[in-house]
Amino acid sequence: MNGYENFVPMRLGRAIDRDSLKDASIDDFREAIVDSVEAGYRVAALFAAPAAGEAGVDLYAVLADASRSLLHVGKTRIEDGAYPSMTPEIPCVHLFEREIAEQYAIRPDGHPWFKPVRFHASYAPGRDAWGRDPDEKPIAGDIDFFRVEGDEIHEVAVGPIHAGVIEPGHFRFQCHGENVFHLEISLGYQHRGIERSLIGGPTKRTIHAIEAAAGDTTIGHATAYCQAVEALGGSRVPGRAEVLRGIALELERLANHVGDLGALAGDVGFLPTASFCGRLRGDFLNLTALLCGSRFGRGLVRPGGVAFDFDQERIASFKQRLASAFTDVTTAVELLWNSSSVQARFEETGVLTKENCLALGIVGPAARASGVDIDARVDFPSGVFRFTQIPISTAKTGDVFARAFVRWLEIQRSMKFIQEQLNALPEGSIRTAAAPPRPNRLALAIVEAWRGMICHVALTDQEGKFARYKMIDPSFYNWIGLAIAMREGAISDFPLCNKSFNLSYCGHDL
Amino acid sequence: MPNALFARLEQKHRTIAYPDQEPTLPDRFRGLPVIDASKCGEGCRDCAAACPTDAIAIDRERVRLDLGRCLFCDDCRSACPEGAITYSQDYRLSVRTREDLMMEGETLKLAAALDEKSRRLFGRSLKLRQVSAGGCNACEADLNVLGTIVFDLGRFGIQFVASPRHADGLVVTGAITENMRSALLTAYEAVPAPKIVIAVGACAISGGPYAGNPEIHDGIGSLLPVDLYIPGCPPHPMTILDGLLRLLGRLENREKTI
Numbered sequence: 001m002n003g004y005e006n007f008v009p010m011r012l013g014r015a016i017d018r019d020s021l022k023d024a025s026i027d028d029f030r031e032a033i034v035d036s037v038e039a040g041y042r043v044a045a046l047f048a049a050p051a052a053g054e055a056g057v058d059l060y061a062v063l064a065d066a067s068r069s070l071l072h073v074g075k076t077r078i079e080d081g082a083y084p085s086m087t088p089e090i091p092c093v094h095l096f097e098r099e100i101a102e103q104y105a106i107r108p109d110g111h112p113w114f115k116p117v118r119f120h121a122s123y124a125p126g127r128d129a130w131g132r133d134p135d136e137k138p139i140a141g142d143i144d145f146f147r148v149e150g151d152e153i154h155e156v157a158v159g160p161i162h163a164g165v166i167e168p169g170h171f172r173f174q175c176h177g178e179n180v181f182h183l184e185i186s187l188g189y190q191h192r193g194i195e196r197s198l199i200g201g202p203t204k205r206t207i208h209a210i211e212a213a214a215g216d217t218t219i220g221h222a223t224a225y226c227q228a229v230e231a232l233g234g235s236r237v238p239g240r241a242e243v244l245r246g247i248a249l250e251l252e253r254l255a256n257h258v259g260d261l262g263a264l265a266g267d268v269g270f271l272p273t274a275s276f277c278g279r280l281r282g283d284f285l286n287l288t289a290l291l292c293g294s295r296f297g298r299g300l301v302r303p304g305g306v307a308f309d310f311d312q313e314r315i316a317s318f319k320q321r322l323a324s325a326f327t328d329v330t331t332a333v334e335l336l337w338n339s340s341s342v343q344a345r346f347e348e349t350g351v352l353t354k355e356n357c358l359a360l361g362i363v364g365p366a367a368r369a370s371g372v373d374i375d376a377r378v379d380f381p382s383g384v385f386r387f388t389q390i391p392i393s394t395a396k397t398g399d400v401f402a403r404a405f406v407r408w409l410e411i412q413r414s415m416k417f418i419q420e421q422l423n424a425l426p427e428g429s430i431r432t433a434a435a436p437p438r439p440n441r442l443a444l445a446i447v448e449a450w451r452g453m454i455c456h457v458a459l460t461d462q463e464g465k466f467a468r469y470k471m472i473d474p475s476f477y478n479w480i481g482l483a484i485a486m487r488e489g490a491i492s493d494f495p496l497c498n499k500s501f502n503l504s505y506c507g508h509d510l
Numbered sequence: 511m512p513n514a515l516f517a518r519l520e521q522k523h524r525t526i527a528y529p530d531q532e533p534t535l536p537d538r539f540r541g542l543p544v545i546d547a548s549k550c551g552e553g554c555r556d557c558a559a560a561c562p563t564d565a566i567a568i569d570r571e572r573v574r575l576d577l578g579r580c581l582f583c584d585d586c587r588s589a590c591p592e593g594a595i596t597y598s599q600d601y602r603l604s605v606r607t608r609e610d611l612m613m614e615g616e617t618l619k620l621a622a623a624l625d626e627k628s629r630r631l632f633g634r635s636l637k638l639r640q641v642s643a644g645g646c647n648a649c650e651a652d653l654n655v656l657g658t659i660v661f662d663l664g665r666f667g668i669q670f671v672a673s674p675r676h677a678d679g680l681v682v683t684g685a686i687t688e689n690m691r692s693a694l695l696t697a698y699e700a701v702p703a704p705k706i707v708i709a710v711g712a713c714a715i716s717g718g719p720y721a722g723n724p725e726i727h728d729g730i731g732s733l734l735p736v737d738l739y740i741p742g743c744p745p746h747p748m749t750i751l752d753g754l755l756r757l758l759g760r761l762e763n764r765e766k767t768i
Contacts (some may be wrong), residue, residue, distance in 0.1 A: 007559050012522060028678075117710075119689055120689075120725060136687065140689035140690075160693045161641060161693055161697055163672035163673075164640075164670075164672070165640040165642075165650050165653050165655075165657075165670055166642070166650065166656045167645060167647055167650065168641075168642055168643070168690055168693065183695065188689055189643075189644075189683070189687060189689045189690045189693070190642075190644050190683055190689070190690070191644075191689055191725055192644050192687055192720045192721070192723055192725055192726050192727070193685055193720070193723040193724065195579050195727030196723075196725075197720070204560060204561075204562045204585065205562040205563070205719055207562075208562045208581055209719045211646065212646040212713075212718065212720075212743070213646065214646060214647065215576050215645075215646030215647045215648025215650075215651070216646075216647045216648065216651060216742065218648070232697065242531070272514045272517060272518060275658070275659055276517070276521050278655070278657070278658035278659065278660075279521075279524050279658050279659050280658055281655075281658075282655055282658065282747075286536065289536040289538070289539065290536050290538070291537030291538075292538060293536060293540050293650070294540070294582075295746070296648045296651075296744065298581070298582075298583065298743065299584045307584060308538065308587075325511075327519055328520070331516075331517045331520050331521065332512075332517065332521065333662050335513055335514055335517050338513055359716075371517045372660075376736040398729075465681050481689075481766060504647065505647075506644070506645065506646050506647060
């Protein structure tokens with residue numbers, strides 16, 4: 001592949017010296033990314049960071065080659081505030097390019113859908129990629145929504161506040177009767193300025209800001225953060241801690257997948273499973289609390305290991321409660337598959353094709369439900385997943401049914417994983433003192449959280465402080481998938497489709 | 511249909527007996543923090559230095575904890591060389607004013623019930639509209655869970671409703687992002703008076719782990735008049751339920767038995 005020679009191959013867990021990254025020309029940088037995506041790589045991250053001690057901004061790309069579990073990092077210098085957009089050639093970078101424009105006022109010329117992402121002032125004082133007044137804070141949702149014109153077309157606007165106990169976001173539908181021609185999703189209402197506040201860290205507050213970035217993915221993001229910091233400092237994590245992190249990650253998956261299946265049942269008016277799974281989700285959260293005191297795993301994963309350990313008595317109680325919850329989940333979920341009224345609503349609703357999944361870079365259960373064979377636990381294993389394999393669960397139809405069924409397959413496999421790990425828990429300590437991040441390093445972390453791949457990239461400056469900390473929640477990759485799945489669907493199916501993706505607003509907005 | 515009935519039998523009755531019986535909480539649950547200042551070493555400030563949200567202030571020998579900022583994390587407890595900080599199992603944390611969250615050794619002044627007139631209005635039927643304004647979905651999830659069969663919020667006459675116009679008040683979560691400020695205020699205006707506001711979680715009370723970020727308002731502050739503060743990150747569902755029932759005066763005659 002052309003332009004590729006300046007990309008540095010990396011594996012997880014090892015930081016590289018930032019000086020080993022040579023600037024590619026923007027043409028070579030673009031060509032390497034476009035060619036590699038066409039060859040089957042994924043763009044795990046594409047982001048901007050201020051150039052060290054000089055004018056201009058650097059663009060960084062992390063390309064993921066799943067077939068060899070290898071990541072390739074490259075960078076280029078942007079000096080004049082613009083570059084030719086890659087989105088027309090590889091749509092999977094569409095949101096990354098918008099984010100770069102919003103954060104560092106770097107314009108991707110020729111971007112076909114060039115709108116703000118989170119509606120904040122740019123990090124580059126006095127500059128704005130859209131030519132708005134840089135001193136005025138942008139107003140959330142202030143964009144030209146895509147409109148379909150015609151006498152019989154009507155527009156439906158929903159949000160930011162929705163009907164349920166749920167986070168805010170804005171949805172704009174272009175409809176012809178029930179039929180949805182197009183859905184545009186405009187987020188940013190949850191933007192708390194997390195990435196910007198992480199610069200200059202780590203501080204005593206950093207891990208807490210990461211844990212609450214997406215509260216239902218506390219373990220996922222905390223694990224990614226700790227792996228990045230451990231790589232920066234060159235720390236090793238005890239085996240027992242790796243296993244406990246893995247168990248907590250799968251418990252998080254169990255709680256959320258079970259909750260999602262209940263919510264999907266609720267959205268089609270099938271109350272038995274909705275009611276049972278609502279309770280059972282809590283049982284898994286309570287198991288996390290049995291380990292660390294918090295239902296969401298707050299305080300468990302820490303740099304150097306974990307902060308809470310299992311004793312024999314706790315393991316016994318944990319196993320017994322886990323088995324009992326699983327029995328109840330099985331009866332509750334099997335009702336779904338055996339009810340033709342449920343299946344009639346799930347099947348062929350909200351179809352996302354495999355081609356679209358690949359073109360848009362969709363991750364997690366949503367991609368696997370369309371037959372895309374990706375799972376970071378297998379493709380880029382870290383921690384305990386280097387030593388044990390969880391088979392990838394896929395389905396083919398890409399509809400609500402497939403997204404529900406993949407969750408059920410994953411529930412069964414996570415259960416089996418936890419039971420096996422509890423029977424073979426390594427002895428020894430649970431935490432080592434994590435060394436502080438070394439200066440001028442770049443580290444990557446990739447974790448398969450319950451919604452899909454999390455990618456964190458940490459860059460340190462000459463003092464070992466974060467020059468940039470990029471965090472990508474799976475929702476960032478996936479929101480576009482929901483919009484595309486709604487095309488030619490019925491607007492009344494939106495709640496069901498939305499729940500089948502169950503994406504995070506705060507994880508996207510940060 | 512027979513399957514559904516059979517499953518229903520297998521799943522059993524799951525609603526907890528609270529408030530007739532105390533709930534069972536995990537032994538590592540971090541409830542009301544207890545600071546024994548008599549154990550403090552001279553000039554030691556380790557807990558205050560470790561606290562991620564600067565919730566602990568030490569003035570001479572006095573230790574003051576702002577529960578509204580507290581994330582109920584383990585950082586102060588593990589930093590304390592004297593073991594002076596512990597977490598109790600007490601899940602009852604809700605108070606009526608911001609000042610009541612400032613703890614200095616003494617016990618927490620738990621929320622008093624609404625006045626007589628409000629109780630006549632809301633005591634047996636309270637409809638709430640939830641607004642997340644920068645919440646991380648943990649507070650939201652533990653509010654949602656109150657609607658499950660385990661807690662069965664409906665048996666207390668409390669319900670989350672879709673429209674603020676159908677509501678008696680707002681339950682606010684999140685650090686109040688600038689991007690949600692106007693939507694939150696609009697929702698508040700849409701609630702017919704008399705109305706109440708309940709702040710749930712460290713973010714809504716103080717900005718939580720994001721306090722000081724210019725993109726947020728460090729919690730509700732003076733944006734809305736708050737009637738009930740429920741601290742935690744996130745608060746346990748029992749903490750929230752206790753706060754709601756306390757506000758409605760539904761726990762008053764039970765205090766002796768609990």
